[in-house]
Amino acid sequence: MRFANTSQAIYFFAIGLASWLVPVPPTLVQPAVAQSPNDIHQVLQSVQPKMVKIFGAGGLNRLEAYQTGCLISGDGLILTSWSYVLDSDDVAVMLSDGRRLVAELVGFHPQLEIALLKIDVAEQPFFDLDAAGSANSGTRVLVFSNLYGIATGNEAVSVQRGVVAAKTKLAARRGAMETAYQGPVWILDAITSNPGSAGGAVTDRHGQLIGLVGKELRSSQSNVWLNYAIPVSELGPAIDEVLTGSARSRPATLVTPDEPMSLELLGIVLVPNVLARTPPFIDQIAPDSPAARAGFRPDDLIIEVAGALTPSRNEVTRRLENVDRDSAVTITVQRGQQFIKQTLRVN
Amino acid sequence: MMGIRQCGSAAFAGAAFMIASGVFQGVASGQLAGDLLAARQAEARRIAVIEQASRASCSVFAASGQGGGSGVVISADGLALTNYHVVKPCGMYMHCSMPDGQLYDAVLVGLDPTGDVALIKLLGRDDFPTATLGDSDQVRVGDNCFAVGNPFLLATNFEPTVTWGIVSGVHRYQYPAGTLLEYADCLQTDAAINPGNSGGPLFNDRGELIGINGRASFEKRGRVNVGVGYAISINQIKLFLDHLSSGRIVDHATLGATVGTDHQGRVIVDNILQTSDAYRRGLRYGDEMVSFGGRSIRTVNQFKNVLGIYPKGWRLPLEYRRDGKTTQIEVRLAGVHSAQQLIELVEGRQGDSMPGPRRPPQPDSSKSEKSTIPAAAKKLIEKKSGFANYYFNRIRVSEIWERYAAQGVAGNADQKWRVEARLADQTPVTIVLSQTGSGMQWGEQAAVLDLDLDLSEQVIPLESGGLLPALHLWQRLVTLGPARFGDVYYLGGLPWNGVAGNAHVLTGTFNVVQMQFMFDPVDSQMIGLEMWTDPHRDPCVIHFDNYRSFAGTMFPSVIRVQNGDQFQWELFVDDVTLAQDDP
Numbered sequence: 066m067r068f069a070n071t072s073q074a075i076y077f078f079a080i081g082l083a084s085w086l087v088p089v090p091p092t093l094v095q096p097a098v099a100q101s102p103n104d105i106h107q108v109l110q111s112v113q114p115k116m117v118k119i120f121g122a123g124g125l126n127r128l129e130a131y132q133t134g135c136l137i138s139g140d141g142l143i144l145t146s147w148s149y150v151l152d153s154d155d156v157a158v159m160l161s162d163g164r165r166l167v168a169e170l171v172g173f174h175p176q177l178e179i180a181l182l183k184i185d186v187a188e189q190p191f192f193d194l195d196a197a198g199s200a201n202s203g204t205r206v207l208v209f210s211n212l213y214g215i216a217t218g219n220e221a222v223s224v225q226r227g228v229v230a231a232k233t234k235l236a237a238r239r240g241a242m243e244t245a246y247q248g249p250v251w252i253l254d255a256i257t258s259n260p261g262s263a264g265g266a267v268t269d270r271h272g273q274l275i276g277l278v279g280k281e282l283r284s285s286q287s288n289v290w291l292n293y294a295i296p297v298s299e300l301g302p303a304i305d306e307v308l309t310g311s312a313r314s315r316p317a318t319l320v321t322p323d324e325p326m327s328l329e330l331l332g333i334v335l336v337p338n339v340l341a342r343t344p345p346f347i348d349q350i351a352p353d354s355p356a357a358r359a360g361f362r363p364d365d366l367i368i369e370v371a372g373a374l375t376p377s378r379n380e381v382t383r384r385l386e387n388v389d390r391d392s393a394v395t396i397t398v399q400r401g402q403q404f405i406k407q408t409l410r411v412n
Numbered sequence: 413m414m415g416i417r418q419c420g421s422a423a424f425a426g427a428a429f430m431i432a433s434g435v436f437q438g439v440a441s442g443q444l445a446g447d448l449l450a451a452r453q454a455e456a457r458r459i460a461v462i463e464q465a466s467r468a469s470c471s472v473f474a475a476s477g478q479g480g481g482s483g484v485v486i487s488a489d490g491l492a493l494t495n496y497h498v499v500k501p502c503g504m505y506m507h508c509s510m511p512d513g514q515l516y517d518a519v520l521v522g523l524d525p526t527g528d529v530a531l532i533k534l535l536g537r538d539d540f541p542t543a544t545l546g547d548s549d550q551v552r553v554g555d556n557c558f559a560v561g562n563p564f565l566l567a568t569n570f571e572p573t574v575t576w577g578i579v580s581g582v583h584r585y586q587y588p589a590g591t592l593l594e595y596a597d598c599l600q601t602d603a604a605i606n607p608g609n610s611g612g613p614l615f616n617d618r619g620e621l622i623g624i625n626g627r628a629s630f631e632k633r634g635r636v637n638v639g640v641g642y643a644i645s646i647n648q649i650k651l652f653l654d655h656l657s658s659g660r661i662v663d664h665a666t667l668g669a670t671v672g673t674d675h676q677g678r679v680i681v682d683n684i685l686q687t688s689d690a691y692r693r694g695l696r697y698g699d700e701m702v703s704f705g706g707r708s709i710r711t712v713n714q715f716k717n718v719l720g721i722y723p724k725g726w727r728l729p730l731e732y733r734r735d736g737k738t739t740q741i742e743v744r745l746a747g748v749h750s751a752q753q754l755i756e757l758v759e760g761r762q763g764d765s766m767p768g769p770r771r772p773p774q775p776d777s778s779k780s781e782k783s784t785i786p787a788a789a790k791k792l793i794e795k796k797s798g799f800a801n802y803y804f805n806r807i808r809v810s811e812i813w814e815r816y817a818a819q820g821v822a823g824n825a826d827q828k829w830r831v832e833a834r835l836a837d838q839t840p841v842t843i844v845l846s847q848t849g850s851g852m853q854w855g856e857q858a859a860v861l862d863l864d865l866d867l868s869e870q871v872i873p874l875e876s877g878g879l880l881p882a883l884h885l886w887q888r889l890v891t892l893g894p895a896r897f898g899d900v901y902y903l904g905g906l907p908w909n910g911v912a913g914n915a916h917v918l919t920g921t922f923n924v925v926q927m928q929f930m931f932d933p934v935d936s937q938m939i940g941l942e943m944w945t946d947p948h949r950d951p952c953v954i955h956f957d958n959y960r961s962f963a964g965t966m967f968p969s970v971i972r973v974q975n976g977d978q979f980q981w982e983l984f985v986d987d988v989t990l991a992q993d994d995p
């Protein structure tokens with residue numbers, strides 16, 4: 066939990082009988098911020114340096130090659146959406162002062178569809194997730210994003226104003242939204258879901274981060290685009306997972322066995338390797354192969370191999386090279402909104 | 413199910429709030445009452461501001477009944493701003509409704525197709541409610557703002573729609589479609605801007621006009637608002653207002669050079685025309701742009717934002733850096749289009765890349781229109797190629813000329829002027845001007861114009877860029893008047909050294925020579941002129957200063973002459989004699 070204490074979290078989300086019993090310190094009723102909420106210009110000034118513009122893959126077929134990100138540490142950790150924009154070896158991050166830096170992908174969280182990038186900076190203003198704000202239905206919010214890529218260079222990202230209309234779970238709209246993430250979201254009354262806005266910041270009127278603008282989502286039933294944000298309470302643990310997970314998966318001393326596992330042995334053909342970071346979608350499954358027996362199908366996306374996240378096709382191959390062909394290997398695939406984890410073994 | 417659960421948790425949170433705040437209830441309720449009062453006062457203020465500002469808004473309808481948009485009245489005699497793309501299908505006559513429930517006839521005045529602005533004139537009153545022009549450079553991101561207009565052409569009862577939001581971005585740049593409809597240095601708002609809002613006002617929360625709404629980002633979302641609307645800044649429009657009042661189709665500006673960003677993120681000249689004024693002033697390929705129009709330049713967009721808000725012919729300071737050395741110059745901006753290109757773009761097929769409401773193609777409504785245009789409007793419509801409505805140009809020329817003539821200046825046909833003057837170094841200069849033959853003597857040199865030859869071939873004295881032909885044509889305008897000079901029209905307003913505000917400019921072409929005559933904005937005295945014998949060379953620039961009475965007429969006692977960066981003369985007039993010309 067990224068809250069100062071448990072009672073704070075419970076108070077804000079009001080999800081449990083405990084809050085009847087826990088005395089709530091008065092400071093929590095009035096946000097402990099000195100700023101007047103009316104001084105919007107001051108708030109915007111404090112938030113803008115924490116926003117970054119991200120440029121990567123895309124640019125064709127209405128797939129915009131840009132999105133937004135939020136700095137969450139002074140040394141350049143950036144929270145953003147996990148999307149095709151990051152499917153590139155050349156992801157550039159532009160700071161609010163116009164500096165353009167190369168970003169390294171630290172890791173991503175497939176269920177929340179968030180990713181962490183790292184740039185080489187020091188003492189940059191950032192959103193302190195430990196001091197993040199919170200919201201409820203009716204909370205007025207500000208939304209910062211580079212929607213439509215309007216801002217270039219040192220131009221400030223766009224700011225919109227809205228109200229949290231509801232807190233709900235994306236799963237409540239089962240089938241209507243094609244999304245891996247099914248957890249709690251803030252639904253916003255402002256039109257914040259636009260090309261390039263993913264990874265933007267939703268803050269309260271004091272500029273405290275309360276959520277991340279999610280990827281564009283359109284209802285397959287009504288064609289309506291959903292304007293939502295992933296609450297910061299969900300992001301905190303996921304970020305920790307990405308950070309520790311990626312630490313674990315860093316190839317410090319990976320041994321390459323004499324006879325390694327391969328995609329061919331498992332009966333998997335991936336889509337052609339066309340990008341620097343081609344997403345590892347399964348193209349074909351050989352009949353009667355280990356993959357076929359595991360129930361994998363074409364169009365499944367390989368998320369994890371042997372406990373390590375696999376953002377690209379190359380990463381899948383590399384991970385398999387570290388597995389002996391006589392051992393079992395666990396592979397997680399994403400199929401639509403489902404995650405399927407199977408253990409495969411070559412006879 | 414979701415709704416119920418939502419209610420449950422909201423009630424729960426409410427209960428928690430009451431428990432928590434119970435201890436401080438006394439304080440809280442006092443504060444609550446105060447907050448409530450403040451909120452109600454703020455709301456009342458907002459309602460009053462919206463009510464007041466909305467009165468100046470109007471809805472624009474094509475007389476044929478097809479298409480329309482919004483507008484805003486800015487002068488009591490009915491001048492109103494709207495978008496070029498709104499009036500394009502309307503032609504020169506349209507209907508405008510206002511919140512007072514009246515439908516007014518309106519005629520087109522001026523067009524700025526590149527900036528997507530049109531000036532129209534509502535008829536029938538001299539006391540229209542008007543919007544107060546604000547200062548869009550003072551607008552900050554986060555400011556409250558509201559749009560008034562006719563989205564989806566809903567205003568069938570003439571009541572406009574008001575949408576409220578914040579300013580999401582300032583100094584935005586949105587690319588043109590081809591060379592038209594460029595939104596430079598514009599405002600971005602999350603107030604809902606929908607098809608039909610085009611041309612309508614964007615006000616700040618004091619009810620001052622800060623922009624004209626005209627464009628939105630839609631892309632894959634279909635043609636409805638997605639939280640991103642753009643307004644042309646009112647400060648850009650202020651720079652164009654005199655031009656728009658001229659009844660012309662006005663052009664935007666180009667530097668004659670383009671810029672790009674190099675690998676270090678510097679803005680660098682990556683292409684420059686040798687025929688451009690910027691090149692003549694010393695700007696070269698590879699120079700780093702430091703500032704332009706008084707703004708520092710760090711991105712290409714910032715450069716485009718400056719360039720995009722000025723009319724053709726404007727002069728701007730430009731600072732560039734080369735080998736570590738910074739140089740400041742003043743550059744004259746050329747037009748984006750040739751006159752012919754602009755006419756073709758405006759009179760040509762209806763653009764299919766309009767950012768505003770898409771309308772069905774127009775049947776030839778001009779014929780049916782003619783019969784239905786009321787006489788009062790018909791009087792104010794004069795078609796002429798290159799003009800949005802020539803009527804207004806004709807009126808402006810005669811207004812300026814009447815006021816100039818009232819200054820007691822010379823002005824009879826068949827006059828011969830003899831001007832005795834000296835330069836700062838006491839060199840005597842004698843100039844004789846008459847439409848049957850002009851000549852001058854300076855120091856040891858003398859020359860006369862051969863009126864059978866092109867004046868552009870007779871650059872006398874050579875270094876001056878043509879002082880003698882320039883004064884000859886000055887005398888022609890002054891003695892014959894604009895109607896007999898040749899092709900003279902009102903250009904608009906341009907900055908002129910030594911004048912607060914902009915000089916009114918009459919432009920005329922005679923014998924392949926292009927003239928611009930500058931008139932004081934206050935008393936219409938002629939304060940200078942510029943003459944081009946070649947559009948790609950520096951003009952001969954003449955300032956008329958310190959008018960005083962010579963031989964019973966007002967005449968400039970100091971005439972300053974300039975050509976490029978090299979030539980400068982100051983003529984002190986000692987005597988002027990006017991005589992009847994005997995050819």
